[in-house]
Structures are given as C-alpha cells and as structure tokens.
Amino acid sequence: MNEVQQFLGDNLEVYVSGFVVVGGLIAYWLKAKQRKIPTDFPTDAAAPGVEAPAKISWTQRLSLGLDKSRSEVWGKIGNLFSGEKPSLDEIEEVLYTADLPTGLVQDLLTKLDKEGKGKSPNEIQSLVYQFMKDKMETVQKTNRVSDGAKSTKVIMIVGVNGAGKTTTIGKLATKLKSEGNKVIVGACDTFRAAAVDQLQVWCERAGVEMVRAKDGADPSGVAFDTVAKAYKENYDYCLIDTAGRLHTNVNLMEELTKTKRVMSKIDPQAPSEVLLVLDAITGQNALKQAQEFHKALQLTGIIFTKCDGSAKAGSAVGIVDSLKVPIKYIGVGESVDDLHLFDLELYLKTLVGLETT
Numbered sequence: 001m002n003e004v005q006q007f008l009g010d011n012l013e014v015y016v017s018g019f020v021v022v023g024g025l026i027a028y029w030l031k032a033k034q035r036k037i038p039t040d041f042p043t044d045a046a047a048p049g050v051e052a053p054a055k056i057s058w059t060q061r062l063s064l065g066l067d068k069s070r071s072e073v074w075g076k077i078g079n080l081f082s083g084e085k086p087s088l089d090e091i092e093e094v095l096y097t098a099d100l101p102t103g104l105v106q107d108l109l110t111k112l113d114k115e116g117k118g119k120s121p122n123e124i125q126s127l128v129y130q131f132m133k134d135k136m137e138t139v140q141k142t143n144r145v146s147d148g149a150k151s152t153k154v155i156m157i158v159g160v161n162g163a164g165k166t167t168t169i170g171k172l173a174t175k176l177k178s179e180g181n182k183v184i185v186g187a188c189d190t191f192r193a194a195a196v197d198q199l200q201v202w203c204e205r206a207g208v209e210m211v212r213a214k215d216g217a218d219p220s221g222v223a224f225d226t227v228a229k230a231y232k233e234n235y236d237y238c239l240i241d242t243a244g245r246l247h248t249n250v251n252l253m254e255e256l257t258k259t260k261r262v263m264s265k266i267d268p269q270a271p272s273e274v275l276l277v278l279d280a281i282t283g284q285n286a287l288k289q290a291q292e293f294h295k296a297l298q299l300t301g302i303i304f305t306k307c308d309g310s311a312k313a314g315s316a317v318g319i320v321d322s323l324k325v326p327i328k329y330i331g332v333g334e335s336v337d338d339l340h341l342f343d344l345e346l347y348l349k350t351l352v353g354l355e356t357t
C-alpha cells in the first residue's frame, strides 16, 4: 500500500461524512429551486398568442358575454328615460337594433310610459327586467330540463349551418361526461367529412364514444345505429349531431324529420329532447328559423349560442314568447366552460345590468 492509499484509508470516515453533507446541500438547493416558481402570474398561463384559460365564475363569464348587449341596448334604457325629457323615440330605435319583435317593443314602451316617469335609472332598469321576465317566465318554468330518469336520454341537436351545433355537442358531451355520465355521440352530419372530424376531436378530448359512418352515408342510418347502441349498452346520454345544410336535393327538414322518426323506432320516447341551436347574431331571421324547425320537429328547447358576439342577445325574449319553447342552455364563447344551463333571472339581470346577488 503506498502513502496515498494509506492516507485515504486513514481518513475514510472524514470523506464519507463530507459526501453526505455536500449531497444533502445539493439536494436541498435543487428542491428550493423547484419551489421557486414565480407566483406573480398563473402557473397554467397559456403560451403567448394563445388565449389563457380564464378561471372565472359562470356569472362573470355571462356578464362578459352579454357586455355588448348590455352596453349597446339593455343597460342604456334607464338613462335614456330618466332625464328631463324622457325620449321614447330614442328607446324605440335602440330596441329595434336588438331585434326585439315590434309587438314587444310597443308593449315595453307603453309600460315605461305608464310606470317609468320620474323614476331613477336603476328603477327603470328594474321595470325592463320585470317586463322581460313576465314574457318568459311561464314558458321557462313549465318546460323543465330533462331530469335524471334512469333510462337513456336521446338528445337531437338541430339548427342551420354554422349556428354552433357541433361545438355545443362537444361542450355538452364534455360536461355530461365530467359529471360521471356514460355518453355516446352520433355524427349524423354525414354530408361533410370535416364536420365529422371536428366532432371526433371534441369526442376524443371529452373521452366519449362516437359513432360515424362513411362520408355521404344516410344520416338517419347513423342516428339509428347510435341510438340502438346507446340503449343496448345502457348509455346515460346519446347526443345526435345533424346537418344544417344538405349538399343533395333532399330538403333539410325532410331529412331531419326522417332522422327523428327512425330513432323513435327503437323507443317511441326517443328523442327525449329536440334542441334547436340558435345563433344570437342571426337577428330578425332567428325567429323565422325557429318557427320552421319547430313546425317540422316539435322542439323541446333552444340553445342560444354566440351571445358574446352580438348586441342582439335580447332577441331571446321574442323567440321564447312567440314559440313558447324554453331556452335550456346558453353559449357565450368557444371554450367548454362557456356553455351553461339557462337561468332566466340571472340572464335577464345580467343583460340589463342589475345586481345578481
């Protein structure tokens, strides 16, 4: 053994304890470094240029979504009417830009004229709120959202092209699945391959099953297969996406009626819901569209989308009042949290700018 080996051997204990101390210090430093994530910005912030996942409540989301309708139409009425010279003409003009049907505009003006004089802007806003609530409340209450009955619930989603059907189904499927339901989706917009692919992406993200057919296949056949599988395998929800425009000679309403009829062969109760997706931006045309769909398919509810992009979110009042079909869901954006069950009081208070405690 040479001198060096002798020296090392004699001081072995010193070296071992040195290693332990240094190792411990390094481990502590690494741990501290890991913990030192800056706390001045959210750790789940999105990459630059990508919309950050906003962690805000539904009430805040709804308020943001209805901002345009509130600032351009419904929130202005109190101030317009409460001054020295209340101007009904100006209010009338504003209401028409919101696509409120003529009859309702006149009714609201009469109410303001009778009950609003000398009142504060906030009291006038309350009158507007009460007026809309009176028009919608009965319809909203008599038609409840389908309850938690044991059997499979089949929901057929209809509407014109671009209204937001596929997106809404994606959001609904995600929500229902996250609530612990077994969900299956039928891709019945077989006329556009892109539509089926778009739905597939949503379904994969949500982790739900999707039934698809070859491009150009008969949509009612896909609906039949999906509902049959849903019943056989005890799914809780079966969501049926449909086309909004057909690239064939077949009339859209005829095709949709057929799709609905085919499902009822499996169970006369199916579909338990036929929901029309209506785009708030559609304006005047929305009521006409809704009437046509209702005549052909006996709608059980409406899903009102894109309320965030338009000042016409108040047109919902006219649609519910004239069709006597309730709004069941409302969409105020493209993310999954932007779809929510419709709450009449919250919606109207947010629209006119009243406290929503």
Ligand code: GDP
Residues within 6 Å of the ligand: 159, 160, 161, 162, 163, 164, 165, 166, 167, 168, 244, 277, 305, 306, 307, 308, 309, 331, 332, 333, 334, 338
């Ligand atoms: P479909 O043809 O009826 O199936 O319509 P899609 O679901 O393909 O939607 C058409 C477009 O509307 C897409 O770009 C969606 O992201 C968008 N969209 C759907 N719902 C909303 C909503 O509530 N707000 C906004 N801003 N965009 C929406």
Ligand code: MG
Residues within 6 Å of the ligand: 165, 166, 167, 189, 195, 242
């Ligand atoms: Mg679609």
